[in-house]
Amino acid sequence: MQLVTTSLRVSLVLMALCGLIYNLAVTGIAQGLMPHKADGSLIEDSSGRIVGSAHIGQTFTEPRWFHGRLSSIGYAADGSGTPNYAPSNPDLLERARQSAIDWQAANPAVPLGQVTADLITNSGSGLDPDISPEGARAQIPRVSAATGIPAAELEKLVERQVEPRQLGVFGEPTVNVLELNLALQALASNS
Known part of the structure; x- marks a missing residue:
């Protein structure tokens, strides 16, 4: 006992x-x-309303917004992940081919050679909120046409949103798509 x-x-x-x-x-x-x-690194819009997290992507499909990475889980944070296909897997190749076709249809002014891999592939978690600065720049012609904001202004907007490598050496420069679109919304409302 x-x-x-x-x-x-x-x-x-x-x-x-x-x-x-x-x-x-x-x-x-x-x-x-x-x-x-x-x-949770929550992001607020100009009115103080919480619109998302800096660490979880969102789906933007309208031409007037910058688009993020693909997500096979719809950015559902309760179950992150994506199919782990080998580079030679036919399903992955077909998905990438279809993504490139879809991207080209939405962005006809941009040659397919300027499309960065992050715009037509999933991240490992399916939640990645960031794209490369080149990926953001590739979308400027579409966003400019949809919003009427000159491409030069959008280029400056993207440059202001670029986050450099961590500690100057780790990772790659990125652009948070939600924060970029909030800055775009503010620019459009001020124009």
Whole structure:
């Protein structure tokens, strides 16, 4: 009986320590050091309404918006992932071919050779909110035609939204599509 009592006490102490105290400490530290990130890196529009997260992409299909990467899961954050096809898989090749055809139909002013891979392929998670600066620039003719904003202004807008490599060496420069479209919305309303 003493062994059972000791086991229960140890279990309760460990549950309190690992299940409650540790979680409260980590949450408190995160809220103190980086509250925006701890709360999900939420993005607000000009009226203060939360419109998304900086870490989860959204689907933009209208010609007046910059489009993000493809997502085979519809950017559903509750189940990230994408089919893990080998580069030689016929399904992947067909999906990429169809994506290129769809992209070319929506962007006839841009030669297919200027389409970056990130515009016609999924990310590993299916949630990637970013595209390459080149991918954003390739969409300028379509967005300019749809909004009436001169291409030169859109080029400047894209340049202001480019996030450089992390610490100057890690990763590639990126553009967050939601933040870019919010900046585009502000530019359009000010024009």
